Each structure stands twice: as structure tokens, then as C-alpha cells.
Amino acid sequence: MRTATLGPAERTRALTRMADKELDVLVVGGGVVGAGTALDAVTRGLSTGIVEARDWAAGTSSRSSKLIHGGLRYLEMLDFGLVREALKERGLLLQRLAPHLVRPVPFLYPLRGRGWERWYAGSGVALYDAMALATGHGHGLPRHRHLSRRGALRAAPALKKDALVGALQYYDAFNDDARYVSTLVRTAVSYGAHAANRARVTGFLREGERVVGVRVVDLEEGRGPGEFATYEIRAKQVVNATGVWTDDTQAMIAERGQFHVRASKGIHLVVPKDRIHSSTGLILRTEKSVLFVIPWGRHWIIGTTDTPWDLDKAHPAASSADIDYLLERVNEVLAVPLTRDDVEGVYAGLRPLLAGESEATSKLSREHTVAHPVPGLVVVAGGKYTTYRVMAKDAVDAAVHALDTRVAECCTEEIPLVGAEGYHALWNARARLADRVGLHVARVEHLLHRYGSLVDEVLRLIEDDPALGEPLPCADDYLKAEIVYACTHEGARHLEDVLTRRTRISIETFDRGTRSARECARLMAGVLGWDREQVDLEVEHYEKRVEAERESQLQPDDRTADAARLGAPDTVPL
Structure with a gap:
């Protein structure tokens, strides 16, 4: 290689x-x-x-729900072939191809009815686990379990007591898609x-x-x-x-x-971890589909919607109605409801669905x-x-x-992805690695989850310039070295690439990355050869992007949201 x-x-x-x-x-x-x-x-x-x-x-x-899963709802549609195929791939990714990037995540499914619902949902989750085992790649994830209301509230104290009579808990996986x-x-x-x-x-x-x-x-x-x-x-x-x-x-x-191919829009909200008191993710049934609450570092991701989209494909926009829909649905089960002020980030993505007979994209x-x-x-x-x-x-x-x-x-x-080989050994030695490089063990864990055994390349940058071992101002989940590495090794060419895809600062901070933008651009300039004028231009373009996104999220519908989002020019016009 x-x-x-x-x-x-x-x-x-x-x-x-x-x-x-x-x-x-x-x-x-x-x-x-x-x-x-x-x-x-x-x-x-x-x-x-x-x-x-x-x-x-x-x-x-880069705009998915971040889930690697078989798709429980496709079982209900009797699409057993798709579920079986996806469960096999989930197992391969977890166990062999990308264990540094794909990790298990538990989900709690609240039961609202007695008797039949536990039997019906429990049968589906049991079949889901059995199909995973049958692929030969289902080991490594805990099996599902049935919980009483008390057990469910112990795992997820954020839930309203009257929102469930019990629950099921099962496991899937998640990753950073970009x-x-x-x-x-x-x-x-x-x-x-x-x-x-x-x-x-x-x-x-x-x-x-x-x-x-x-x-x-x-x-x-x-x-x-x-x-x-x-x-x-x-x-x-x-x-x-x-x-x-x-x-x-x-x-x-x-x-x-x-x-x-028809496009279906799905939007997601990102809120701080402390706004939902739970040790597990949640999966909730809605009148149209399902809603996930997914653990994401120091945050939760809440999504998604499933609506037709025939406007700008490069920058799908989330409207005020989209955001309200997700907040209303998740608040149906939360003891302390979320508000707009709790939302750190919003992102919208488009699913490529094969056009069929159904008019509803959720059924394509x-x-x-x-x-x-x-x-x-x-x-x-x-x-x-x-x-x-x-x-x-x-x-x-x-x-x-x-x-x-x-x-x-x-x-x-x-064929494992780069960073997978040797990852488990490095993870086991993470405390020793932290002592060697002078970083907190939690910081080394963060780096291993992002780079796997390629972490040595990031640490080498810090050894050459110790200042790069400092946290990025206003986005201290990330080190300055990661910004440089995004340009030297990961193909980042513009500020937007780093803030929205190589890192997730654009959705993980209330300022959407604007307070980190200039320092990021300064770090990138040394690799990409930018002068001060280019640094200013990159920051200006990013700030306009954030401003346009915020404006679009105040609009009542897709068309007005799309028009507002297109008010910001692309860094590189297509």
C-alpha cells in the first residue's frame, strides 16, 4: 500500500x-x-x-442520521432482503472494516400499549437480532431486552412517566458519515x-x-x-x-x-447532551415514519423528517415547520420539553430514492x-x-x-479501511499513549475514534509544533492539529470543508462555528498557501453561509427556506 x-x-x-x-x-x-x-x-x-x-x-x-443499521421499519414493510443485507454490512463494518469509525449504540423503544404491542414489537426486534446472527456477522452487539416502566425510566430518566408502560432496548451502530x-x-x-x-x-x-x-x-x-x-x-x-x-x-x-431518482428531504436537530437525561438513544414511532434520538459525543442528534424535495439539491434547507415538527414529536415523550433555544445545530440532507408508484417518498x-x-x-x-x-x-x-x-x-x-489495522491494540494502550504525548486520555480516545491507527500522523504534527496540541478556541472538542491535518492528509480545500465535514463544529456549537472560523482559516492558510485576502474571503463566505442557514430556518415552508439559503454564494461557484 x-x-x-x-x-x-x-x-x-x-x-x-x-x-x-x-x-x-x-x-x-x-x-x-x-x-x-x-x-x-x-x-x-x-x-x-x-x-x-x-x-x-x-x-x-455528510447529512445522514449517522446510523449504520439494518432498518427495523423495513421489517414492517416485509423487505426482509434489504434488512438481511444491511445487517450483514453492519456486522462487517463493526467487526472488520472500520471498528475505529463505526460503534455500537443502544436504542430504547417506549411501549405505550399493554399486551399486543410488546408482543408485536418484541417479535420484530427478536427477528432483527436473529437475522443479524444468521448473517454470520451478528456477534459483538448485545441482544435486545424487555424493560418494565421502572427499568426504562432508569435507563432514560428524561421520559415522561405517562409516556410509556414499558420498553424494548436493542442495539444498532453509528458513525461520522462524512x-x-x-x-x-x-x-x-x-x-x-x-x-x-x-x-x-x-x-x-x-x-x-x-x-x-x-x-x-x-x-x-x-x-x-x-x-x-x-x-x-x-x-x-x-x-x-x-x-x-x-x-x-x-x-x-x-x-x-x-x-x-427522487429526492426526499430529511432534517436533523443537534442539542446538548445535558438537555436529555438518558444513557441510551431513543426510537419513537410517528404518524409518518420513525424518529431517532441518537447519542453524539457531547450532543444528541434528533431526526428525521421524510418529505419530497424538488428545489436546490446542493443546499437543501430546513424550514421553521420542519424544526417545529421534530420538537413537537420528541417533546411528546420528554418530561422537560426542548425549545428552539436548546438547538445548537440544524442540518438537512436529501435521500436518493428510486421513483416508483407511490407518491409518498417515505414509501419509495x-x-x-x-x-x-x-x-x-x-x-x-x-x-x-x-x-x-x-x-x-x-x-x-x-x-x-x-x-x-x-x-x-x-x-x-x-479490506479494512485505513486506520482500522492496529486500532484495537492502540485503544487498549490509550492510557500509555496519553502519557507519552502529554494529552488527557479522553482526548486520545477522541482522536482514536476519528483516526484509528492513523492517530500517529496527527500526533506527529504536534511533536513538530507543540502549539498544535492546543484545543481550538470556541470548539475545544478539537485540537488545532486536526485542522492542519484535514488539509495535509484529508483533502480539505476550504474553510467550509473543515468546519462542516472534517469536523462537525458547524452543528456542534451554538455559534455554528463562526467564532472558530478565523483561527481555522489561519491554520489552513499555512498549508494551502492563502494570503490574508484569501483568509478574509473564506471567513466571509462561511459567515454568510451560516447567516443564510439561520434565515432559512425561520421561514414557514420549503420554497421560502430555499430562497433564503440561496442568498449565500458558494465559496467555489459551480
Whole structure:
């Protein structure tokens, strides 16, 4: 394996190399499915490239519920195949592929009726556990258990006494979705893939009917003011993994897609840990779907909604009605209700759902589809975060079917992500590691959960410059070294990349990261070569983004919220 570094020089070199020689597979789209596809292709021995118009995981893959789960509600829909597949993937991620990034989380399901509800819900959770064991990857998580009302209130004292007669507790898993994607990309690069973010595909190269590559604009480096560098990247097979942008990407080849993707908006609230007194997450049934209250460090994530969205895909906006809906639903069971003043952060994401017969997006399929609409082009769409690896496998299977040479079978089930190897040994030695570097053991645990065995790369920055071992002002969950590392190793190019995806400062602080912005930009400047004018510009753009988001969250509906959010310009116009 080579180094897994996504620094500025590596990005430029990747674009040059992709343009120099025809690739076997080029992936368009840097979300979890695109990143997984690049890893699958390169580990089969194929020359592979991946390009992303914005930042890694800038779309759906950084705005999920952060859950790695089988999907209990799909059992109720009798979608046993999807649940079984997702439970197997959950086990692989927890046990083998990414134990440093994916961790178990308990959930409490309050029971409101006596007798039948406990039997009905209990049967579903028992089947869920049994299906996980049947996959061969269900070990490592505690089995579900039945609780009396007293036992449930002991685990979650925040609940109203009259909101339940008892409860069920079961386990799933969670992760930092954006960090997982950037780690996937780094893993693909470590096996020889070429990767470039902020590289927008503006068209497909054609030879007759066949797609033979793409035309890419480098949004970071140009030949002069207003002039962007362009590349023609040729590939034997191009994989379109652009999620909710699938139909837009297909339109570039003037071909009607074999299926359509509809966007469903889901919003989430982030509140401080001390506002909900509980040792467990919660899952609540609503009239439309289910609602999760998910432990998230020193915070809780509350979500989600499920409503159609046909407005701006790059910046889906949460309206005042969305926020009120979540607060009203969660307050139905909380003894001390939450208010708007308790909300630290809000984020909205779009699910890519395959269009079907149902008008309600909550009833559209979470299954995925792979198609070969024209020679040289594979399209993969739909699915859910947890099953990204299966989607990637199916996409590459379709691509290699059209290649002339014999290609190895998928092996990603056996390939840990960078940072996984040696993680458990480092975790066991975390107290000793903390003594060695002079950090509190809680700080080392935080770093291990984010970087795994790559933590040595972060600590090396601190050894070279002890000032980087200081907490970031106004966001002291993070060290200054992590901001620098995001640029040197993780592909961050702009302030927004660091505050919203490499860290989660944008949703974990009441100021939404504005008080940390200038210090972050100063730390980034040394790596990215920014002058004072660029630092000021980055901070200004970020502050306008936060202002626009806050304004959108005061609007009564989707259209007014969308208009308010679009009041802030992108740091890099697309």
C-alpha cells in the first residue's frame, strides 16, 4: 500500500495522471457509493480514478442520521432482503472494516400499549437480532431486552412517566458519515486510485454511441483570473454515482435514464447532551415514519423528517415547520420539553430514492439499481448508506462485464479501511499513549475514534509544533492539529470543508462555528498557501453561509427556506 494522503500536491498529481493515460474505471461522484466503488475497482486490480464536483461527502453522505443499521421499519414493510443485507454490512463494518469509525449504540423503544404491542414489537426486534446472527456477522452487539416502566425510566430518566408502560432496548451502530467517506477515499488512494475533489464533470466524451471518458474542470487551479484548468479523462468504463444528481448527470449524454431518482428531504436537530437525561438513544414511532434520538459525543442528534424535495439539491434547507415538527414529536415523550433555544445545530440532507408508484417518498424503495444505459457508462442509484459496499460491488460487476480482460472478484469484504489495522491494540494502550504525548486520555480516545491507527500522523504534527496540541478556541472538542491535518492528509480545500465535514463544529456549537472560523482559516492558510485576502474571503463566505442557514430556518415552508439559503454564494461557484 502507498501513503493515503490527500494533500494539495497529491490532488494536482492525481488530475494530471488521470488525464495522461486511459483508466479502466472512472467514478463520477464522491459520496459513499462513489468512494466505495473506487475502492472496489482498484482492489480488483483496475486502474481507477474518482472525481467530485465539490468536497468528499458534500451532499447526502455528510447529512445522514449517522446510523449504520439494518432498518427495523423495513421489517414492517416485509423487505426482509434489504434488512438481511444491511445487517450483514453492519456486522462487517463493526467487526472488520472500520471498528475505529463505526460503534455500537443502544436504542430504547417506549411501549405505550399493554399486551399486543410488546408482543408485536418484541417479535420484530427478536427477528432483527436473529437475522443479524444468521448473517454470520451478528456477534459483538448485545441482544435486545424487555424493560418494565421502572427499568426504562432508569435507563432514560428524561421520559415522561405517562409516556410509556414499558420498553424494548436493542442495539444498532453509528458513525461520522462524512469522515467515513473521506477515509474510504484515502483507502482507495492507498491501493493506487487517483482522487480529486473540486473537479467538476461538465460533459461526457463520446465515440459514436459509446462513452469513453469525461471532460473535467478543475475548480481550484486555473491559468489566470477566471480561467479554470480543464482535463479530458478517458476511461474504458465510467460509473455515474452522483446520488440525487443522477438524472442531471444522465442529461449530459442526452439519454433518457432507465430509471429516475427522487429526492426526499430529511432534517436533523443537534442539542446538548445535558438537555436529555438518558444513557441510551431513543426510537419513537410517528404518524409518518420513525424518529431517532441518537447519542453524539457531547450532543444528541434528533431526526428525521421524510418529505419530497424538488428545489436546490446542493443546499437543501430546513424550514421553521420542519424544526417545529421534530420538537413537537420528541417533546411528546420528554418530561422537560426542548425549545428552539436548546438547538445548537440544524442540518438537512436529501435521500436518493428510486421513483416508483407511490407518491409518498417515505414509501419509495431504499433498494438500489445498476444500469448500463449506453456502452461505456454504468449508473448506480438508490440504496442506503449502510449497504454502500454492496452497491459498489454491483456497479463494478456491471463495469467489468463490459471489459475485454478477466477481472478478479470483489474483495472489499476483507479490506479494512485505513486506520482500522492496529486500532484495537492502540485503544487498549490509550492510557500509555496519553502519557507519552502529554494529552488527557479522553482526548486520545477522541482522536482514536476519528483516526484509528492513523492517530500517529496527527500526533506527529504536534511533536513538530507543540502549539498544535492546543484545543481550538470556541470548539475545544478539537485540537488545532486536526485542522492542519484535514488539509495535509484529508483533502480539505476550504474553510467550509473543515468546519462542516472534517469536523462537525458547524452543528456542534451554538455559534455554528463562526467564532472558530478565523483561527481555522489561519491554520489552513499555512498549508494551502492563502494570503490574508484569501483568509478574509473564506471567513466571509462561511459567515454568510451560516447567516443564510439561520434565515432559512425561520421561514414557514420549503420554497421560502430555499430562497433564503440561496442568498449565500458558494465559496467555489459551480
